Each structure stands twice: as C-alpha cells, then as structure tokens.
Amino acid sequence: MPNRETIWIIGASDGIGAALARAWADKGARLILSARSEGALQDLAESLGPDHVALPLDVADRSSLVAAAETIASIGPLDRVVHLAAMYDPGKVAEVDPDTAAKIVTVNLTGTFHISQIAPPLLREGGQLALCGSVAGYIGLPQGQIYSATKAGVMNLVQSLRAELSGSRDVRLISPGFVDTRLTQRNNFTMPAMVTPEVAARAIIDGLNSRRFEVHFPRRFTYALKLLSVLPYWAALPLTRRLTQ
Template sequence: MKNYTGKTVWIIGASSGIGHALAQELHNRGATLILSARDDAALSRLNGILDGRHKVIAFDVTDQDKFSEAFKAVGTIDSVIYLAATYTPGKIADIKAADVEKTMSINLEGALTLLRHVIPHYRAQGFGQIALCGSVAGYRGLPGGQPYSATKAAIISIAESLRAEVADDNIDVRLISPGFVRTPMTDKNDFAMPMIIDPPAAARAIADGLVGRRFEIHFPKKFTFLMKLLRILPYPFYFRLMRGIKR
C-alpha cells in the first residue's frame, strides 16, 4: 500500500487515544474508514467530525460471536489496524484476577481472533495489510506492568512469526511499537514518562509507517532506540538497572 487514496482501512480501537487520532489522520489522507470499538456513541461522534462518510461498527473484541458478526459486516478492506488495549498498573501481587483476564482478553485474545478471521479473507482476496500494536513495554519485562507487558511481548512475537508465515500470500504484516503517548491509558501512570508525545504525533508516525517499507513502526525514535538498547543488555546489567527504577 503506497498511499491511502481509495483504500479502506479498518481501525479497531478508534474511540479514543491513538486510534481516534489515527482515524482523523487517515481521513485527511483520503482513506475510507471502518471505525470500531465498544463505544458506539464515541464512534458516531468521531464519524461526525469526519463528515459522516465512514462506517461505524461497534462491538466488544472479547465477544467471539460479536467479533464474527462485525467481520461479516466489514467487507473488502485493504488494511486492518488492531489498537484495542487495556492497562492496569501495579505490582503483580496486587493486580486483581479480573484485571489480568481483561488485559489478556483485549490485548492478546482479541488480536488472535482478528487474525483467525482476516488471514483467510486476505488469502481469498489476494492481498491485505495487518498492523498489530505492540509496545516498547513488550521489549523486556518492566516492573509495575507485567500483564500489559506480557501481552505486548506476545503481540511482538506473533507479528514477527506471522510476517514469515504469510510472506508468500501477499499479506503485509506490520508491528506498531509506541513509546509513551498521552492517552487515557498512560494517564493511569504515577511516574515520569520520558519523551511522551501526543496522539496526533503518534498517528502521523503510524500513517507514514504503514505506507513505508519497514516492518516495525516505532516512535518517538529517540526513546524507542534507547529501549532497543535496553532489550539487548545482558541479564546481570538489566536486572541491576531494573532494581534501581522499580516502583
């Protein structure tokens, strides 16, 4: 996909944060959008901002039947971007089981449900793009956010393996790895977030990246390259560093 003109893009997780900003960015670049999230009213308001010319399909990604119904209503698409996510900060022993289950269901199982639907669809139509949202929090285990970090590490692994698995099917797999972006999720953090950016900046980075050639779209670059260095630190140095910053 070289540009968005005449292309149909399905954004799952469009009601707020990065997804909301990305919808506006892709609208401005000429894409036809399918806007999905649980909040139908928020999606309808967003569509109103975007001249009301896009399709709204509200559903809960944790509901298998509703996901199937939503997919049937989508039709032909050129790209799907999975941004649905949730996050509960805190030490692992203090996090409620229900919050862990919710994190796993939305961040990971929802993405896998999407893949089970969209891969056969893309193979049948002969083309398509899949963008999964990981996080630099998935590069290595970070104190205070283990369930979230674990799901994002899994998304990174899935995107990497899927890229190889569908390489011969004309399916373009991309990985989105944001640093800190000012959203309702990061508002939950009680610590300083270095190099935090606003959603429109994240949306521009994603929009540029999806029509570029690189597998991973990571931003802001100054921060994500530092995190990539952290990823390759030998364990003794890494654990010593983590002891110094744990909350």
C-alpha cells in the first residue's frame, strides 16, 4: 500500500488508544500496539488483522521500553508515535495515598520522559511524536490531586521537547477533556462535555494531521479552561473554589 504509515500507539489496550487503533487501521496504517494489559492488547491486534503487532510494555519500567524500542528498530522507521498511557486516582490532595501518588508520578511524568528520550530515534526524519497531557494540567482544580500536577509537568516537558527537536521531529501535545473511559468512570462528580473514545480518536487524528501544536477537545469545554488558566490569580482562584461547593 503506497504511503502506508507505521504508527506506534502506547496505551492502546482500551479507551482512547484502542479507538485510535481502530480508526487508523481503517485508514490502512500499520500499527504497533503497546500497553501493560497483554491479553487485551493481543485481542485488539488480532481483531484488526495480521499486519498489526502487539508489543506489551510498562512505561514505568525503562528497561521494558528499551527492549520494545530494539524490537521496533528492526521493523523500520516509524511515521508516528502516540503516547497515551496514564494512571489516575481521583480525590482531594489530603486523601491521596502517598504510594499511589508516587506511582502516578512515575507512570505519567517519568514515563513520558522515558518516551521522550527513547521514541525520537525510532522516527523517520520529520516523523511525529504526540504526547498526552490533559486539560486537567491547565490549572489546579478540586479533586485534580497529583494527576493534574503530573499532566501540567507533561505539558511543560512537551513544550521543551518541541523546541529542542524543531526541524527534525514533529512534536505535538494532546490535551483531552473528559472522555468516557475506565479512568473517568471512577469520578463521582458531573463531567461536562463528555465525549466517547471514538469522538476523541477522530479529534486526535484530525488534529495531528493539522499544523496545530496542541490538539485539545471538546473545544466548548477546553476554551473555557484555557480562559480560566490565563486569568490573574485574584480572579481565577475564587472561580475554582466555587467548584468545591
């Protein structure tokens, strides 16, 4: 197939990652699918057809990423890497278990750092590296706890990487709002502008095919949070405090 893309999706076993895999497979891409859930990952790869590879790994374990990279290097240069894997545990800061908080930092922030070092050499010149932040990283919100803090860190890291790799790799930031996945199903509050993983996948593909650095959606929600994040603290903090009432 001419111009067929080879894409590595990390965090592909369910949710947005699985929806992205199905959408890109329908477009003829060749996929390398990674996640910790080996069984679900293998089932997804088999459902998409014989050309797709299931490659289990743990982003918190750098050695497993290095081993995966060695396997991918033998396949050939990649057109895109999309990193979506994350850990989430909702609740107020005072309620978060410290060990769980440490794991969230390791998976979300340190894991993204590992990908930022390991993935670029696997990409062809001008290939795309898309890393997943969150609108939760725009501003500290109630019950955002350590997850939001890690996503703020990821967004900062991606901005740095965009500058450092300019001209050689196409670095992008993905900032989803609320998507109906197993992670958000743990929330006990009303989630505005919720979208399905399929809608999220279409938004991501359209955004990554555009020239925009940040792919954020749904915009009726993300623009409101962007506005909140640029307000001075004297205006923003009273508004965020109201969200706890």
